[in-house]
Amino acid sequence: MLHQALIALGSNIEPKVDHLRNAIQAFKAAEGIQVTAVSSVYETVPRGYADQDNFYNMVLQIETDLDPETLLAFCQSIETMEKRVRLFKNGPRTIDVDILLVDDLTLTDPDLLVPHPRMHERGFVLIPTAEIAGDWEVPGFEGATIADLTAALPQVERDDVRISDRQL
Ligand SMILES: Nc1ncnc2c1ncn2[C@@H]1O[C@H](COP(=O)(O)OP(=O)(O)OP(=O)(O)O)[C@@H](O)[C@H]1O
Numbered sequence: 001m002l003h004q005a006l007i008a009l010g011s012n013i014e015p016k017v018d019h020l021r022n023a024i025q026a027f028k029a030a031e032g033i034q035v036t037a038v039s040s041v042y043e044t045v046p047r048g049y050a051d052q053d054n055f056y057n058m059v060l061q062i063e064t065d066l067d068p069e070t071l072l073a074f075c076q077s078i079e080t081m082e083k084r085v086r087l088f089k090n091g092p093r094t095i096d097v098d099i100l101l102v103d104d105l106t107l108t109d110p111d112l113l114v115p116h117p118r119m120h121e122r123g124f125v126l127i128p129t130a131e132i133a134g135d136w137e138v139p140g141f142e143g144a145t146i147a148d149l150t151a152a153l154p155q156v157e158r159d160d161v162r163i164s165d166r167q168l
């Protein structure tokens with residue numbers, strides 16, 4: 001079965017652009033995955049743990065015949081490829097590759113929660129997503145779309161997310 005999915009990328013360890021570029025290349029080269037949209041790159045202030053470098057965040061839209069569990073394993077293989085080391089929760093990382101949405105699915109396995117449980121409150125996720133998939137409804141939010149959730153963000157969540165002029 002063919003799925004539509006949204007993938008969030010984030011990096012805050014140099015070379016950030018190279019980590020993002022390598023991740024996008026891996027998606028483009030993967031068997032069974034088509035990249036259908038790529039957002040701009042955003043420079044974002046860290047959330048969760050403040051004393052670390054700014055992030056670059058962006059979002060990809062893909063079409064894939066991989067099932068969600070196989071897609072998650074693929075995302076994790078990119079983190080391994082970019083030598084991500086887990087120091088502590090919310091800490092710095094070479095690359096984070098998260099699944100945000102898959103079709104209109106709700107998945108409740110703790111190893112694969114869809115929609116991503118924190119996406120609705122994160123400007124660094126919603127603002128890039130709104131650029132490429134504003135009309136996408138987020139399950140569990142009473143018909144609210146990405147654009148609706150973005151419009152509902154507190155001002156500080158927008159102020160800390162700035163579009164960069166980098167194109168990947
Ligand atoms: N939608 C999802 N996408 C990616 N990983 C998920 C998802 N839902 C659950 N997980 C699980 O989350 C764990 C990864 O957590 P990780 O250390 O990357 O968290 P984090 O990136 O620091 O924080 P956050 O999830 O808030 O971005 C993995 O064990 C993975 O199975």
Ligand SMILES: Nc1nc2c(c(=O)[nH]1)N=C(CO)CN2
Pocket residue numbers: 009010011044045046047048049055057090091096124
């Ligand atoms: N700005 C920003 N802050 C974060 C990010 C991120 O990607 N961007 N990821 C986190 C854990 O996943 C924690 N904090």
